[in-house]
Amino acid sequence: MKIDRTKAIGYARTHWNRPCDDGVFWITNDVINVAKKRVELKAPASDGWEAMFVSGGSAPGSDPEQAVFRRTVGGVVQTKLIQGWAGLADCAHYLSRCLQAGGIDVNERGVASLVNTLQARRDTKTLAEKVSKDRGQRVVNSGIFKEGDMIGYFNVDPDGDYGRAQSYTHSTMYAGKLDAADPGRVTCHTVARFPGLSWVNDEWSLHDGYTYTFIHFGDDDPPLSATTATALPGWWKVVYGTRTEFYYIYKDGRARYTLKAPTSNRELYAPEGTAYWFQGTGTITFIWRKSGTVETWTATADTREYRISVNGTPGTSTKMF
């Protein structure tokens, strides 16, 4: 089933700074039921109390975020604390609800399980895995990565995220660019973000200490033209800069490369890297999973040759078999 990106982002716009419509939010190893908290804290909706995620304030050492009941009476904002920063952990739950709104059946509470589940789905493509911010920006700028696609944040900072280095500790949904020069924004919970509405930075990279995994829902990718489906699959010799590589391109949108020249039209060699490729108007875009390299092939008059650009370095590709 294709993701309905508009519905997923629409849900995010409504709930980015509020508990999800299932009436709960998650803290470490536990769940908070908002209705029960209303009773406990004497904050009925009928009296105007709204459950929200808000900034903990600007004083030194204040919480980056708190879950509160909030209302405004006579121009004065009143709050009742539901949960302070310590323990808040609602990102995977929130994103599951966003994806469900977009028609994707995902229901995860932990970040690592969300990332693993998404990567294992038949309708997703992991475009790049645990790549740096600079490489990730190329993926975002490729145009292949779209609103509703997902980013996993792999913590590499030994002091970050409670010392959980070398694990997925956060996840977001890509929500597009504010303008052409914008790096791209995300929506998430803990801390709550939505493009242009957040009280913290909502650029997709968030902050240092991460590598990034880009997971793309591929069922709404443009279909292959008959010409491309016939001409592209097989072995290609690719030359750019000082490098010569050999690509084996599959009809289903995958590709692999090796440094050893093939001798027949059979896929013989263990690949150095793998990619997904996407057809555009007169172009083919490859995104290589391990490196985050974005490569564009531009058609020539000869269907057995393309002009290519690998991270901006020009070259050529020639069909071998």
Add this chain to the structure above:
Amino acid sequence: MLRASLKALSRYPMRLRLAALCMLPALAGSASAADPLPPNTLITLQRGACEKRCAVYKVVVFADGTVVYDGQYYVRKSGVVRDKVDVGSVAKLITEFEAAGFFDLADQYGYLSEAGCTSMLSDGPVAIVSVVSGAKAKSVVHNHRCVGDVPAQLTRLEASIDKLANTARWIR
């Protein structure tokens, strides 16, 4: 001496103040002419929250080497812990702060303004370092989002307090 220490402690929460006050009689008794440190010497480090779930805790080091740690959240050890370090190490730390010009620094870096910051990171905790020693007293608010030479120096001084108190055993 007692008055100065009490004043310096007044900004901290009650449970930390009570724990620290328990140390004051011993602190007063330890003062002597041979003591290289002013008896009102008090070094405190508070580390605040950040999105990356930084360890939030406070640590106070007294002139007699008493250490009071108060772990709040995202730490291995929550609550108040008391320990003791070598007095000579406290004196060395004060010397390090003096040599670094700590008492002449601005009151904040990257908190109320970006003065002193060459750039700002998108996440980082706020650390507050306060030092009282003799007639000198200084408190600096250091937003770790602030990148610059002085903030880097502050980071090193904060690390020196952590090292002296060996807070790593409680926070990681």
